[in-house]
Amino acid sequence: MTNLPVRSKDQFLIFGAPAIEKAEIQEVIASMNAGWLGTGPKVAKFERDFAAYKDVKYAAALNSCTAALHLSILAAGIKPGDEVITTPLTFCATVNAIIHVAAVPVLADVDPRTMNIDPEQVKAKITPRTRAILPVHFAGRPCDMDELMDIAHRYNLKVIEDCAHAIETEYKGRKAGTIGDFGCFSFYVTKNVVTGEGGMVLTRHEEDISRIKVLGLHGMSKDAWKRFSDDGFKHYQVVECGFKYSMMDLQAAIGIHQLARVEQNWLRRREIWQRYNLAFAGLPVEIPPTAGGSSRHAYHLYTILVDDTKSGISRDSFIDAMTANNIGVGVHYRSIPEHPYYRQTFGWNPEDYPNAARIGGRTVSLPLSAKLTDKDVKDVIETVRTVLPE
DSSP states (O other): OOOOOOOOSSSSSSOOOOOOOOOHHHHHHHHHTTOOOOHHHHHHHHHHHHHHTOOOOOOEEHHHHHHHHHHHHHHHTOOOOOEEEEEEEEEEEHHHHHHHHEEEEOOOOOOOOSBBBOOOHHHHHHTTTTTEEOOOOGGGOOOOOOHHHHHHHTTOEEEEOOOOSSOEEEETTTTTTTTSSSSEEOTTSSSSSSBBEEEEEEEEHHHHHHHHHHHEEEETTTTGGGGGGOOOOOOBOOOOOBBBBBHHHHHHHHHHHHHHHHHHHHHHHHHHHHHHHHHHTTTTSBOOOOOOTBOOOOOOEEEEEOOHHHHHHHHHHHOOOOOOOTBBBBBBOOOOGGGGGHHHHHHHGGGGGGHHHHTTTTTEEEEOTOOOOHHHHHHHHHHHHHHHHO
């Protein structure tokens, strides 16, 4: 790792700050000097590199994971009124992508042991209108994909994996995002591979990736960006009413080098995770579940559950205390039914999803980034132990 500047304790430790090195900066400068800032050869390289990392043939880079989810749902053939089952413990983008195609999101509660969607709850929510399952590999821990794929095959459903937290995740030796029909990834600034904003879709079939690439660039015919290449102007045709979801070369310039260090950074985050587990084992909080068995955790979020009946402090008071001590934390997530829009639109109530509601009311994410120095990690541990004494 590159030597990082030592942060003094009176400086605020930003939650989720990415580890950016010289290679990314130089690649961005090269793009600026070349004048090719939009979708171009660096995006194509990032797609090839990511496909190689995941050992698949088909990948499409987009401007967000939200775009990846949206286009995957369309490519899966989901129509207005169709039902898509997903988890109530996720970021709003997961549910919004379903709504954007005029489909109906259906929530299945999570398993409290894993924080991932519970296959038994999924079975209970299937109706004649169900067309897909959209599981989220929460915090980087893989879902029970054997059970979910068995349900999908039994009912002829598509599976769209939300892998926003799960770039390095594996389930029984299979890479997350390659098990279902579609895999959707995020390269947002807090993610394990960063492009600032950005996303990627993996598909099993060439026709699906082709349609996603067309939909992601205004509905223009495949490889429309080549009209600006050195080979000369290429005419294009608009073959479908699409969206402006393309990734820029400026983003891919960062992602190429971030991806090259993905395993190195994963090892660092695992080290920090293990130090947290050891330090917090005796505290009155629940520490996050491991991947278990032959599966692999991406170590994206380190989430503890703060229960005031056990710890003597509420989750929000804990957050305030951490912030007052210059340690940035996050909340991942309040359950979807707790947000006013979804309650008003779908009539969802948190008490109908008790596991997600319980987790959402207690969860706190601690800093977990390859950028953290040993001193940063020590500061986080000491502050948690001060706020939550044994």
